[in-house]
Amino acid sequence: MLHRKTYHVKAFKRELKTKEPVIMSTLETVRVFLTEQPLEGLEKLYQEPRELPPEERAQNVTRLLRKQAEEVNTEWDKLNLHSADWQRKLDEALERLQKLQEAADELDLKLRQAEVIKGSWQPVGDLLIDSLQDHLEKVKVLRGETAPLKENVNQVNDLARQLTTLGIQLSPYTLSTLEDLNTRWKLLQVGLL
Structure with missing residues (x-):
């Protein structure tokens, strides 16, 4: 949607550029006409x-x-x-949308890495008493490694909020991605309690 608007604005600006010589030439013709035309000739053009x-x-x-x-x-x-x-507003919106996409991609990667680590653990019910301490250490380490992800989650949500306050409607795909990232973050946190 935003790419389409940007395309239309650029096409509109190209069209303006092609018409600019005609407009400027016409204005120059009027200026020259006014300086060169004798007063008697002008009276024929305008009847009171x-x-x-x-x-x-x-x-x-x-x-x-x-x-x-x-x-x-x-x-x-x-x-x-x-x-x-x-054009400036569209370029700014496109830049913000790209920042949102980059931040969402980065968060997705970090969440996947944490989910893979957590997924490699045995279920707590299957742990032997001897390995419980080792498991708790793994949880503490992963909790420490994932704590900075909260900043990434906040950044993604803030970027999305900024776009909507600018009146930019996020696509259903982007909204779904944001919901997925937030849900995965919450599930990861619950799994590390």
Whole structure:
């Protein structure tokens, strides 16, 4: 979804770029026209409903053309600014989404490693009294190794929260991944109590 919006903004900006020479050329033509046109020629372009002296009519036409050229120039500048701002926001959102993906991938890897270690242990009910102390030591070591994972879990959840506060809707896949990571973290913690 975000990639599609980014593509559309880039296409829109390319289209603006192709139209820029026409807009600028038209504005320049109006400017040249206003500086070169004799007052008598301007009065033919603009007819006042009441009778005005030719000089005043020409001045009115000049003012009207100048005002419209300024409006076109102002609106063109606004359009370019809005387009650049839109692109910046999309780029920022894409960057944050990539950070979320990287953090989620890193957390997934660390959780898998801890789950493999925990999965290699014998069930507590099957342990002999002699190996109970050894098992408790393994639990303490793994607990110490997994404690920093809490920071990774918080980072992933914070990145997701930042995206949603920016109005970016996370995909069902991303939401499912986040739920899976949080569930696995909780299960790992329960298993190490």
